[in-house]
Amino acid sequence: MDKIKIAIQKSGRLYDDSVKLLKDCGIDLKNGVNKLKAECDNFPMEIYFLRDDDIPQYVEDAVADIGIVGENVFYEKKKKAEIVEQLGFGKCRLSVAVGRSEQYDGVDFLHGKKIATTYPVLVQQFLDKNSIKAEIHEISGSVEIAPGIGLADAIVDLVSSGSTLFMNGLKEVETVLKSQAVLIRNEQLGARQQQLLEKFLFRIRAVKKARNNKYVLLNAPNDKLPEIIRLLPGMKSPTVLPLAEAGWSSVHSVLSENDFWDIIEQLKDAGAQGILVVPIEKMVI
Ligand SMILES: Nc1ncnc2c1ncn2[C@@H]1O[C@H](COP(=O)(O)OP(=O)(O)OP(=O)(O)O)[C@@H](O)[C@H]1O
Ligand SMILES: O=P(O)(O)OC[C@H]1O[C@H](OP(=O)(O)OP(=O)(O)O)[C@H](O)[C@@H]1O
Ligand SMILES: [Mg+2]
Numbered sequence: 462m463d464k465i466k467i468a469i470q471k472s473g474r475l476y477d478d479s480v481k482l483l484k485d486c487g488i489d490l491k492n493g494v495n496k497l498k499a500e501c502d503n504f505p506m507e508i509y510f511l512r513d514d515d516i517p518q519y520v521e522d523a524v525a526d527i528g529i530v531g532e533n534v535f536y537e538k539k540k541k542a543e544i545v546e547q548l549g550f551g552k553c554r555l556s557v558a559v560g561r562s563e564q565y566d567g568v569d570f571l572h573g574k575k576i577a578t579t580y581p582v583l584v585q586q587f588l589d590k591n592s593i594k595a596e597i598h599e600i601s602g603s604v605e606i607a608p609g610i611g612l613a614d615a616i617v618d619l620v621s622s623g624s625t626l627f628m629n630g631l632k633e634v635e636t637v638l639k640s641q642a643v644l645i646r647n648e649q650l651g652a653r654q655q656q657l658l659e660k661f662l663f664r665i666r667a668v669k670k671a672r673n674n675k676y677v678l679l680n681a682p683n684d685k686l687p688e689i690i691r692l693l694p695g696m697k698s699p700t701v702l703p704l705a706e707a708g709w710s711s712v713h714s715v716l717s718e719n720d721f722w723d724i725i726e727q728l729k730d731a732g733a734q735g736i737l738v739v740p741i742e743k744m745v746i
Contacts (some may be wrong), residue, residue, distance in 0.1 A: 464505040464744045465657035468525035471497065471510035475642055476552040480614045483508070484744075486664035496739045516645075517542055527661075532640040533619065537582050542645045546662060549669055551642035553621040555580060557587075557635040560608050563635045571595045574614040580637075584617045587637045596629060605629040616699035666706040670744040673718050677725075683708050685732035692727050715741070 483506075485489055487670040489649075490508050492499035499508040509525055516528040517540035528542075531551050535544065557576075559565050568591045575596045578584045584597050598613055605625050607613040620626060620633055644665070646658060681689050686701065689712060693699045699714040712733075716724055725736060 465654050466507045466525045468509045468511050468516045468519050468528035470513045475551050485668045491514050495613050517618050527646045535579050535713045545646050546644040548642040553619045554636050555638040556633045557617050557621045558626050558631040559615045561630050561632045566599050576615045577613035578617040667743045667745045671741040674715050676739040677716050678713050679733040680735045688731045
């Protein structure tokens with residue numbers, strides 16, 4: 462086959478960001494409503510829409526060459542596939558939670574307790590690592606309700622804002638795993654699929670870099686330029702262009718999202734004016 466086959470979630474937390482990533486990579490998928498398979502005009506890729514739990518198995522079996530799935534599911538399923546890239550979305554953590562009124566003072570609390578979860582493998586690993594013996598009660602959803610209805614003493618489930626725990630009278634007490642969406646690949650890709658994966662990865666990295674950076678334009682009096690340039694890393698070094706008004710320049714540069722607010726404040730203090738911040742669509746270094 463001359464195409465690379467990718468499996469993504471059919472609907473749920475990862476669907477929108479997975480489709481957006483493909484689109485930002487310039488891959489136009491033509492999917493009719495409710496279709497479980499999509500093709501693309503402008504990249505040799507076929508897209509399968511699946512339950513996220515099934516994606517690692519499909520990738521191990523080479524039904525799909527690559528897939529997008531949460532690390533939580535990837536490590537729970539223990540299938541033969543390889544993580545190739547962290548994708549920066551679907552960020553959450555797999556955590557232990559107990560009733561808000563419980564007096565929790567360490568993992569020993571879990572000794573002899575009943576723990577409800579959708580992640581028995583990861584929970585067992587966590588218990589073994591901490592030498593805790595507890596009973597794991599596997600359920601397939603609505604885990605947060607378990608302590609309230611007497612089904613379990615604690616739960617292990619995904620948390621991001623914490624509002625589901627809060628609404629169910631629970632508190633988060635331990636982190637079992639930090640997770641985000643990852644791109645996984647079959648371990649024995651054919652030469653053509655490997656080549657297409659590398660092309661796709663090149664685009665993903667350009668999109669990720671662009672998302673993590675901003676393009677900054679500002680005006681500055683020429684006598685302040687040395688200090689302002691010192692604050693700006695740029696891809697190589699900042700661009701400096703003269704303004705129509707004598708004695709002033711326009712400075713252009715790229716700033717990482719993480720350092721952004723700190724550096725903007727310092728730029729203002731150093732005499733920068735009219736600071737504009739613009740999103741970057743793609744970034745290739
Ligand atoms: N609250 C959250 N915030 C961010 N990411 C999350 C959150 N909850 C889950 N995720 C991530 O998104 C993945 C899919 O979550 P979702 O709740 O859609 O799964 P699901 O109900 O099992 O879906 P499916 O129908 O495909 O089996 C999770 O495995 C996890 O990696
Ligand atoms: O900490 P929070 O921001 O509240 O998020 C946590 C919730 O999000 C996920 O469920 P989701 O809403 O995806 O529904 P699901 O249980 O049907 O998968 C997860 O299973 C938690 O229940
Ligand atoms: Mg699922």
